[in-house]
Amino acid sequence: MKLHFLAAGYGKNSGYLVQGDSWKVLRYPVMCLLIERDNGDLVLVDTGLGSRQAEQFKPPIYCGALFNAWMNGFTKVDLANEALINQLPSLGFDPLKVSTTIVSHLHYDHAGGMPDFPHAKHLVNTREWEAVSARKGWNEFRSGCLRTQYEADGLDVELISTDPRRPYHNFPSSYDVFGDGSIVLVDINGHSPGLLGAFVNLPSGKSFFFTSDAWVFPAGFEKRKRKPRWARAILGEGQEADQTIERIHRTHEERPDIEIVGAHDPRVPGRLNLAPFFYE
Numbered sequence: 001m002k003l004h005f006l007a008a009g010y011g012k013n014s015g016y017l018v019q020g021d022s023w024k025v026l027r028y029p030v031m032c033l034l035i036e037r038d039n040g041d042l043v044l045v046d047t048g049l050g051s052r053q054a055e056q057f058k059p060p061i062y063c064g065a066l067f068n069a070w071m072n073g074f075t076k077v078d079l080a081n082e083a084l085i086n087q088l089p090s091l092g093f094d095p096l097k098v099s100t101t102i103v104s105h106l107h108y109d110h111a112g113g114m115p116d117f118p119h120a121k122h123l124v125n126t127r128e129w130e131a132v133s134a135r136k137g138w139n140e141f142r143s144g145c146l147r148t149q150y151e152a153d154g155l156d157v158e159l160i161s162t163d164p165r166r167p168y169h170n171f172p173s174s175y176d177v178f179g180d181g182s183i184v185l186v187d188i189n190g191h192s193p194g195l196l197g198a199f200v201n202l203p204s205g206k207s208f209f210f211t212s213d214a215w216v217f218p219a220g221f222e223k224r225k226r227k228p229r230w231a232r233a234i235l236g237e238g239q240e241a242d243q244t245i246e247r248i249h250r251t252h253e254e255r256p257d258i259e260i261v262g263a264h265d266p267r268v269p270g271r272l273n274l275a276p277f278f279y280e
């Protein structure tokens with residue numbers, strides 16, 4: 001088993017996503033994980049912005065999400081090169097070998113690539129799916145989730161739930177994707193209703209914990225700085241988001257050897273080696 005880190009594009013924004021932080025512009029990645037299993041199958045954790053942004057954002061109901069994407073610099077991404085479906089072949093991977101994707105949540109910058117992998121099984125948290133797909137009108141407009149992505153024709157979506165009989169580190173329940181402890185998902189709700197975090201445990205003993213958007217910029221985790229009130233209101237972030245940050249902190253205190261990787265941490269592409277480098 002091998003683990004690769006990929007940036008499926010970069011955005012640019014000021015520190016407005018962290019309350020009281022500077023407004024200096026940061027360039028930050030859309031991180032995804034690619035796991036090569038011993039049987040040759042490929043697994044993605046998050047699918048990035050995908051290659052079909054223009055058509056996905058076209059319905060007027062998604063203008064709110066389009067504005068969000070524009071604010072975050074995600075409308076200027078070089079999708080011809082950076083969308084995973086276009087990036088994988090240049091790294092020597094066959095996109096048809098992607099058998100499973102784990103979609104941490106349904107925001108457009110994580111679920112956008114789902115339709116690029118129509119042959120794969122897409123794992124989504126039941127709680128995320130039920131809450132997001134029920135949104136209509138204003139709530140759908142502002143949600144940042146696009147049916148043109150997660151309900152695209154022919155997608156094989158499998159809804160999963162963590163098992164309360166299987167606590168994992170400081171999380172009360174977990175979902176072992178392949179039943180071998182190599183990829184274990186936990187609930188890190190708050191930023192979205194059913195946000196999933198992924199522990200990836202490598203044969204060498206090295207582990208990574210992908211925390212997706214539980215926090216966006218480093219101060220959100222390290223200094224426990226919340227987003228501004230208006231941003232939390234739009235995202236519906238409340239007490240659950242704070243509880244998730246505390247659980248991640250406790251895990252980090254107990255197991256500092258487990259490397260925490262945020263989806264948009266600007267430091268990740270420098271701290272970790274990106275594909276074609278791999279960890280095993």
Ligand SMILES: [Zn+2]
Pocket residue numbers: 107109110213263264
């Ligand atoms: Zn995101």
